[in-house]
Amino acid sequence: MIELKHVSKVYSNGTRGLNNIHLQMEAGEFIVIVGLSGAGKSTLLRSINRLHDISEGEILINGNSITKAKGRELYRIRRDIGMIFQNFNLVRRSSVMRNVLSGRVGYHSTLKMMFGLFSKQDKQIAIDALERVNILEKAYIRADQLSGGQQQRVSIARALAQEAKVILADEPVASLDPITTKQVMDDLYRINQELNITMVVNLHSVDLARAYASRIIGLKNGEVVFDGTAKEATREVFANIYGKNNQTMNQIGVAK
């Protein structure tokens, strides 16, 4: 469970990225965060695993404050939160296997990891993860040989190998075509259903949000302006999140 308590983020130039966000995310939810670019979606996601520090408030992960955590404790909390990025963030020169195994580094001593000493069990976990996203046959191919959709699936496998209880996905399909978009979203959905891993996904597309989310959170100017089920998210709700411009509504796929 993730708890955000009155979280605010002010950038050094004075811009307010997040404004008094108060949220609870339960285990097993498939949460989609929607909003315009600059609404604070990415900042919110990166605050949860503290890739960004927040200015006010506190964030608890299963009751432990990541805001106050330091050193070993912080690494430990992060280990349980997988992350998927728009640009995949794989080491392009390394093999797929190597990339997936890098999700396991939090489980071993620094010395062992410096020499790349992964156990048999680690390799089995990595193989299972690759199998789950249907890309096992590429295990020993260099990551830069893969297509965008395949690379994104490798990065999902990395999060799985991490044995994370939550996966944060920041615009995971923004650089993919419609067909691979569906495959990747289906993968995330399946992982959510089968392994009961909580998903928190930032998306641009309202259609995708409606199709996959169990809960939608709308952000506008760093504030939560909607929080409810996909059914409750009506046309009016999206109009409020994205502004009442018909052309914009067409582009994001809301207009009828």
Next chain:
Amino acid sequence: MKEAQLKQSAEMSVPPRKLKPILTTLLVTTAIFWSGWQIEFSFTELVRGFPNMWDLIVQLVPPNWDYLSVITTPILETIRMAVIGTTLGGLIAFPLSIIAARNVFQSAWITVPARFVLNLIRTIPELLLAALFVAVFGIGSIPGIFALMLFSIGIIAKLFYEAVEAIDPGPLEAMTAVGANKIKWIFYGVVPQVMASFMSFFLYTFEINIRAAAVLGLVGAGGIGLYYEQTLGFLDYGKTASIIMYTLAVVLIIDYLSTRIREKLA
């Protein structure tokens, strides 16, 4: 005037001044002529030297081929010095460059001292280093190896820390998110991205070091340079020629091999 007819809009940025390129040309030209004048450079002197050059070339032919068997040992010693010197230098340059990279360590308290050390090492020419080490360790290949080591640190680190600073920040962010500590973060986010360029710089430095090692003997730091100086001193130009030919062959072979390997690394 034609320029007066050009339409100038308020939003348009100001066209660059023409004075700057003129001043630059003037400055560079002055610097060249002043330097030439100060060192009393003259083309007539160069032309007057041609007959001497020709005399030397005539005396270099034919090379003394029997001498090749004598100098094989010092040639091999030169190669060994380059191998050990470059390897030691590379081993030190690797961590030093990572410490000097601003995208790995944000704190200026870490990167600035590392850069200071690197710049300091780079300022001393390898021949001077060798002469210093000969004074400390005595004549032999040990001072040559140390000189090459420091020289290698300078070259590799300069090229390498710029390569480290140019890496994709994405995997670094991913490793932070995975829960890696700083060392794991470096080993899994930074190192795999820069290993190939490190090997490439390492081989490139080895090529340079073979050539540098060939002259270190001039100051008594081991290798083929010592024989070069001796034969020149005794005006035994046939032997000098065979040293030059031998060195040339070795350098060409090593350059060729190293270039081929570096192409594969790209």
